[in-house]
Amino acid sequence: MDAQPTKLRIEPLLWLLFSAGGVVAAFLIPIHLLIQNLLFPLGIANGPSYPAAVHFVAHPIVRLYLFVLCSVPLFHAAHRVRYTLYDGLQIKHLNEVIAACCYGGAVLGTLIAGYLLWNFV
Amino acid sequence: MKSAAATPPYTLNHPRWYRKRVSTYWWLQRWEYLRFVLREISSVFVAIFVVEMLFLISALSRGPEAYAAFQDFLKNPFVIALNIISFFFVVFHSITWFNLSARAMSIRVGGKKVPGFMISGPNFVAWLFISAVIAWLLLRA
Amino acid sequence: MADTIKLEVSRYSPETDAAPHFQSFEVPFRRDWVVLDALNYIKDKQDGSLTYRWSCRMGICGSCGMLVNGEPKLTCATFLADYAPAPVRVEPLRNFPVVRDLVIAMNDFMRKLQKMKPWLIRKEEKPVSEGEYLQTPEQLETFKQYSMCINCMLCYAACPVYGLDPLFSGPAAIALAQRYNLDSRDQGAKDRFPVLSQHDAIWGCTFVGECTRVCPKHVDPAGAIQQYKLTAALDWVKSVVMPWGGK
Numbered sequence: 001m002d003a004q005p006t007k008l009r010i011e012p013l014l015w016l017l018f019s020a021g022g023v024v025a026a027f028l029i030p031i032h033l034l035i036q037n038l039l040f041p042l043g044i045a046n047g048p049s050y051p052a053a054v055h056f057v058a059h060p061i062v063r064l065y066l067f068v069l070c071s072v073p074l075f076h077a078a079h080r081v082r083y084t085l086y087d088g089l090q091i092k093h094l095n096e097v098i099a100a101c102c103y104g105g106a107v108l109g110t111l112i113a114g115y116l117l118w119n120f121v
Numbered sequence: 122m123k124s125a126a127a128t129p130p131y132t133l134n135h136p137r138w139y140r141k142r143v144s145t146y147w148w149l150q151r152w153e154y155l156r157f158v159l160r161e162i163s164s165v166f167v168a169i170f171v172v173e174m175l176f177l178i179s180a181l182s183r184g185p186e187a188y189a190a191f192q193d194f195l196k197n198p199f200v201i202a203l204n205i206i207s208f209f210f211v212v213f214h215s216i217t218w219f220n221l222s223a224r225a226m227s228i229r230v231g232g233k234k235v236p237g238f239m240i241s242g243p244n245f246v247a248w249l250f251i252s253a254v255i256a257w258l259l260l261r262a
Numbered sequence: 263m264a265d266t267i268k269l270e271v272s273r274y275s276p277e278t279d280a281a282p283h284f285q286s287f288e289v290p291f292r293r294d295w296v297v298l299d300a301l302n303y304i305k306d307k308q309d310g311s312l313t314y315r316w317s318c319r320m321g322i323c324g325s326c327g328m329l330v331n332g333e334p335k336l337t338c339a340t341f342l343a344d345y346a347p348a349p350v351r352v353e354p355l356r357n358f359p360v361v362r363d364l365v366i367a368m369n370d371f372m373r374k375l376q377k378m379k380p381w382l383i384r385k386e387e388k389p390v391s392e393g394e395y396l397q398t399p400e401q402l403e404t405f406k407q408y409s410m411c412i413n414c415m416l417c418y419a420a421c422p423v424y425g426l427d428p429l430f431s432g433p434a435a436i437a438l439a440q441r442y443n444l445d446s447r448d449q450g451a452k453d454r455f456p457v458l459s460q461h462d463a464i465w466g467c468t469f470v471g472e473c474t475r476v477c478p479k480h481v482d483p484a485g486a487i488q489q490y491k492l493t494a495a496l497d498w499v500k501s502v503v504m505p506w507g508g509k
Contacts, residue, residue: 011465012498015491025167026218029211031252033170035259036177037204041195045260050185057181066178070171077168083468084161087426088148109171116178130462131428132370137276138359143425151332154422157470221469225488227404234403 014079014103021076028069054121063117070113071106078102159210160217166210169203219244267291267342268349269300271312274360282360284351285309291346297337298326301352301364314364321478324414328364329353334416334476355419371415374431377457378439383450401446408441408486410479417473417483429462433473433483436464440486443493459494467491 040047048056056062082102086095134140144150148158180191194200223241227234266288274282287308289300298316305312317323319338326337331351342350358366388395417433418424424432439458443451458464467487474484 009459009498011461012459012495015465016495016499021167022214022218023222025164025211026215027248027251028255029167029170030208030215031255032174032259033204033208033211035256037170037173037195038201038208041192041201047192048259050181050188053188054181057178066174070174070178073167073171077164077171080161080164080468081168084158087423087468088158088161089145109168109175112175113171113178116175116182120178120182130373132359132367135359135367138361138367139274139276139279139282140359141356143357147422147425153472153475154470157422157468157472161468221471221488224471224474224482224485225469225492227485227489229400229404 014075017072017075018079019076021072021074021079024068025073025076029073032069058120063120067113067117070117071110074106074109075103078106160213163210163214163217166207167214169207170211173204215248219248264347265291267300267346269297269304270349270351271301271304271364272351272353272360273312273363274354275311276362282353286349291342293343295342297328297330297335297340297342297350297352300342300350301337312364313362322412324412327355327414327416327419329356329419334419336414336416336478339478355415357419357421357425358415368415370428371413371418371432371435374435375413375438377431378435378442379450379454379457380435380438380442382442382445382448383453384447385449395447397446404446405441405444408437408444408481408483411438411441411481411483412479414478416476416478417481420472420476422470422472423466423468427462427466430466431458431460431463433467433487434481436467436490437481437483437486440490443490455494455497458490459498464491464494 035045036047039045047053057066079102082098085098085102132140148154177191180187195204219241220237222244223237226240228240229235267290269287269289270284271287272282273279273285287300287304289303289308292299296319298319301312301314301316305314314326314328314337316326316338318325321336321339324336327334328337329335329352330337330340331345332353334355337352352364354360354364354366358368358370361367411434413434415434421430421433424430436458439454442448443454460466464487467484469484469488471484474482477483
């Protein structure tokens, strides 16, 4: 137990983020994708008008929901892509670079989501 | 303990043992491995969806012209094709995720282990219910 | 029904070969024969130099693990009848160095297993005069499945991560660590934690799940590993949120 008292072990946190992102993505993403990116553009269902959409998204609860929807799944994807590149392509010597790019991308996406939703008018 | 520290944590080279190098295409050599890699790749389509959402939110905040332009972008046949493929992958993610999480949990009731389908079953039901609620919210505008 | 079946057996002689090659044998096809029976027939009647491990021939010693048509199997539990009439390909277990023919070197597995401290760890041993450590059937149920492991290493042959990462501890070692962690008589979970919560132990596992699928004793090592990931992650949260927490 005393083996790493001061060393910051990041793996458990990354795994928890991966799991949370997996849950959010599993429950929420399919229906959003189906309706917003397929049914609306194909005209099978009528999308909201611009004022209705803005009014809907501006609601604080909706903005919080969208923040969760657009942040944790990115960490889920980052974690899986990192391991797939590490194992799948066997490019172990680039381990730190891959990890930095993957999780860095997730952090960047989260920051963008936070900025967009915080400043949403 | 001293000898343990001196032994490296992997198999040393032995000149007369045969060691097969794992091919870069190991994941194509068995159907189970391919299915695993496809499951992992589904996360890329999850990320693609999030990026599309961020563009949507950005377009909404920039004004009606930006929003209309984004809607036109979604109607592009290549984008539609990408989203159809994405849809299959994110559904694949959901199905595999609920099955995996059932296996990852050990829940005991009255001393007996709860079988996997009794954990994944309610997850699937909850998924359908939540999807119905979201669909209602999105479609009633 | 044909009365013979062809076996394509991987041969490797370190003195003469640079790499393994296949040699074909025709063996009698009997409904009740397993692949091990066929190998014994070959060694008895056709080629005495064929080298392979086996012992109990009833699926409990874990010696006879090999790849049958690319799938990790105990050859004592794999019936020829399930593969007839096509030839049956027999190879040594994947992801291990081949010593000779169908025999692999298992030193790596043995060392990784030992690292997990697969024995009951007590802070203080009870003296014999105080009697046995008592355990209810419910307490036994929590770890019994993981105690069924026969160290046959089929899971290592199935695990792609073990093949790709030589440092990875592997399914059976982690499952056996969990077997002791969950045993009510054991007090060593904290001792095993630093070994388990490493990138080349539980965090290297990506839950492919092949280990569980091939396990002949239904140990479910994949389940054991994921459950321990949750334990370790919650432990980490506790240590971050409450760093003053007692040992």
